Amino acid sequence: MSAPPAPIADPHQVLREVFGYSAFRGPQEAVVARVLAGGSALVLMPTGGGKSLCWQVPALCLEGLTVVITPLIALMDDQVEGLRQLGVAAGALHSALPPEEASATWAALLRGELKLLYISPERLFSGEGARLLEGLPVPLALFAIDEAHCLSQWGHDFRPDYLALGQLVERFPAVPRLALTATADPRTREDIARHLRLPPEGTFVASFNRANIRYWVRPKEEPRRQLLAFLAEHREEAGIVYARSRKRVEQVAALLQAEGIDALAYHAGLEPERRSAALRRFRGGGPVVVVATIAFGMGINRPDVRFVAHIDLPKSLEAYYQETGRAGRDGLPAEAWMIHGGGDGVQLRQWIEESSASEEQKRVERGKLDALIQFAEAATCRRQLLLAHLGETLPEPCGNCDGCLDPQPGVEVTEPARKALSAVHRTGHRFGAAHLVDVLLGADTARIRELGHHTLSVHGIGKELDRGQWRSLFRQLVSLGYLISDPETRGGLRFGPEALVRPLLRGEVSLSVPLPPPGRERRQANARAAAGSGAGGPGSSGAAVGVADLSEGQAVRFADLKRWRLEQAREQGVPPYVVFHDRTLIELACRQPTTPEELATVSGVGRAKLERYGADLLAMLSSPSASSPPQASSAPAASSAPPDA
Numbered sequence: 001m002s003a004p005p006a007p008i009a010d011p012h013q014v015l016r017e018v019f020g021y022s023a024f025r026g027p028q029e030a031v032v033a034r035v036l037a038g039g040s041a042l043v044l045m046p047t048g049g050g051k052s053l054c055w056q057v058p059a060l061c062l063e064g065l066t067v068v069i070t071p072l073i074a075l076m077d078d079q080v081e082g083l084r085q086l087g088v089a090a091g092a093l094h095s096a097l098p099p100e101e102a103s104a105t106w107a108a109l110l111r112g113e114l115k116l117l118y119i120s121p122e123r124l125f126s127g128e129g130a131r132l133l134e135g136l137p138v139p140l141a142l143f144a145i146d147e148a149h150c151l152s153q154w155g156h157d158f159r160p161d162y163l164a165l166g167q168l169v170e171r172f173p174a175v176p177r178l179a180l181t182a183t184a185d186p187r188t189r190e191d192i193a194r195h196l197r198l199p200p201e202g203t204f205v206a207s208f209n210r211a212n213i214r215y216w217v218r219p220k221e222e223p224r225r226q227l228l229a230f231l232a233e234h235r236e237e238a239g240i241v242y243a244r245s246r247k248r249v250e251q252v253a254a255l256l257q258a259e260g261i262d263a264l265a266y267h268a269g270l271e272p273e274r275r276s277a278a279l280r281r282f283r284g285g286g287p288v289v290v291v292a293t294i295a296f297g298m299g300i301n302r303p304d305v306r307f308v309a310h311i312d313l314p315k316s317l318e319a320y321y322q323e324t325g326r327a328g329r330d331g332l333p334a335e336a337w338m339i340h341g342g343g344d345g346v347q348l349r350q351w352i353e354e355s356s357a358s359e360e361q362k363r364v365e366r367g368k369l370d371a372l373i374q375f376a377e378a379a380t381c382r383r384q385l386l387l388a389h390l391g392e393t394l395p396e397p398c399g400n401c402d403g404c405l406d407p408q409p410g411v412e413v414t415e416p417a418r419k420a421l422s423a424v425h426r427t428g429h430r431f432g433a434a435h436l437v438d439v440l441l442g443a444d445t446a447r448i449r450e451l452g453h454h455t456l457s458v459h460g461i462g463k464e465l466d467r468g469q470w471r472s473l474f475r476q477l478v479s480l481g482y483l484i485s486d487p488e489t490r491g492g493l494r495f496g497p498e499a500l501v502r503p504l505l506r507g508e509v510s511l512s513v514p515l516p517p518p519g520r521e522r523r524q525a526n527a528r529a530a531a532g533s534g535a536g537g538p539g540s541s542g543a544a545v546g547v548a549d550l551s552e553g554q555a556v557r558f559a560d561l562k563r564w565r566l567e568q569a570r571e572q573g574v575p576p577y578v579v580f581h582d583r584t585l586i587e588l589a590c591r592q593p594t595t596p597e598e599l600a601t602v603s604g605v606g607r608a609k610l611e612r613y614g615a616d617l618l619a620m621l622s623s624p625s626a627s628s629p630p631q632a633s634s635a636p637a638a639s640s641a642p643p644d645a
């Protein structure tokens with residue numbers, strides 16, 4: 001066995017001079033050290049945690065070629081562009097590459113010029129790939145296997161091509177293997193380690209807490225109005241709205257367009273051209289809202305996605321975490337917003353019951369759904385619940401979710417709850433909440449008269465709460481187990497276990513739950529304004545300065561810088577974030593450096609970018625701003641008025 005090649009440069013120096021960053025994050029430093037010492041490793045890190053640096057830094061320290069294996073073409077292209085901007089020789093080989101680029105990459109490889117090669121697993125072992133691994137003029141330094149969960153059949157994204165990666169162990173025993181994934185569940189983790197023979201001491205786990213993401217969940221009351229009000233707070237920002245079905249995606253995209261919002265639809269049923277046009281638009285930067293099914297996800301690595309909104313419940317809490325994780329990869333404040341109604345859960349439950357899965361599988365699915373509903377209905381810190389579900393403990397409430405920032409105080413509802421249960425009982429345990437609320441409020445609808453429900457003793461006995469409050473109470477009675485929504489009667493409510501229901505009916509126990517105030521749902525914006533964007537619990541301490549924190553003058557600068565960046569990106573045909581991340585532009589706008597030395601200390605400004613853009617930036621920062629008033633995005637007051645729905 002040959003000894004590991006000696007590092008030819010110091011990783012801290014590479015981090016500083018090439019990438020322009022001052023310090024490693026989380027386990028990055030330990031991972032890099034292990035790889036440089038010739039060890040293999042498994043890295044579990046959330047999206048946005050900084051996995052790329054774990055192989056990019058060693059690649060520049062080690063002699064020879066680092067091979068990065070990933071199934072995501074968009075990621076390959078972005079990283080290759082990004083590395084070239086940093087003055088690093090990188091190339092990719094994948095199916096969507098124009099032939100002349102592929103042959104240029106080959107030529108560079110055979111001349112031994114590349115430091116990093118990005119390749120898909122299926123290419124790696126096909127004819128040309130095999131040739132590649134055998135006949136290089138330089139040593140193989142490292143195999144980085146990104147999205148390593150694709151190796152596991154337990155995971156949600158198994159790819160048979162990944163199994164072939166086991167061959168690397170036999171064929172190149174001396175080349176370190178670095179497997180990385182954002183999927184942390186233990187079974188997947190074991191699968192990866194076993195297949196790639198990664199020793200236990202080579203496992204590195206970062207915290208999965210995404211401190212910069214603010215979680216906000218609300219009952220679904222008037223979905224359209226709620227969504228429009230939310231989007232009004234996010235003008236000039238890019239985000240994703242997830243909906244369950246293709247039809248709903250189309251409807252909501254059309255609604256948003258009619259409201260003058262730059263929105264696109266995306267789902268698997270679109271023609272390929274429309275899909276790739278949507279992807280291009282999204283990758284191209286700028287404020288755009290993509291309304292999508294979960295088909296829109298893997299490979300979305302735009303770092304400045306400022307929000308992810310769910311207007312339907314996701315499939316599970318794990319799915320929610322992955323989907324919301326696409327927001328704020330750049331570490332700047334971002335928002336995960338969701339509305340949910342009792343009907344969503346009922347529908348999901350029905351799908352489980354009607355599916356052809358085994359009884360065992362159905363049990364697992366029911367458990368997952370319960371966890372999701374519990375999260376959605378929670379009145380406490382959501383981040384604590386979410387992380388607990390991922391197997392991590394957050395000792396203190398986070399200070400950056402609605403449970404922490406806008407707690408809903410409990411209201412004594414024993415009497416209304418008894419009335420609600422009576423209404424269920426008197427109507428025969430088969431009606432949904434909407435009808436039951438009508439009965440309690442004494443409504444005079446055709447359906448009520450038809451069913452004779454206006455003659456019941458419970459008709460009209462519930463005037464103390466309004467419709468929204470009753471709906472909320474019913475939802476919570478379901479989530480607490482007093483009521484069960486029965487798929488047999490299409491979501492009709494029936495009693496839960498007698499041991500739970502009877503004491504409440506008899507008035508032997510009392511019940512307090514948070515209820516919305518009477519009238520319309522309290523405006524979220526008010527609560528948020530009161531909480532202030534800088535309100536920091538322990539969880540938010542990692543969140544950086546966001547656009548909303550800029551002064552007026554800084555916001556104007558930031559707008560100038562963004563315009564400049566867009567020009568650069570267009571000229572070079574790359575996405576804007578490849579030129580500079582928002583985080584770097586914000587720091588430039590705040591600090592306004594005046595010398596190259598000062599400029600070099602800004603995070604994200606390495607040697608190559610300093611040379612390339614330094615003069616331009618300094619000239620721009622020293623001249624009076626080109627923009628007149630700040631854009632709407634930087635003037636929070638302008639966007640807080642609710643649209644009239």
Ligand code: ADP
Nearest residue numbers: 021023024025046047048049050051052053329
């Ligand atoms: P992942 O692949 O884990 O989703 P990335 O590798 O894309 O995450 O990194 C997310 C963002 O964090 C990128 O913008 C990256 O440049 C930045 N980043 C990563 N590590 C550091 C660091 N040590 N210092 C500053 N920024 C970092």
Ligand code: ZN
Nearest residue numbers: 381398401404
């Ligand atoms: Zn919280």
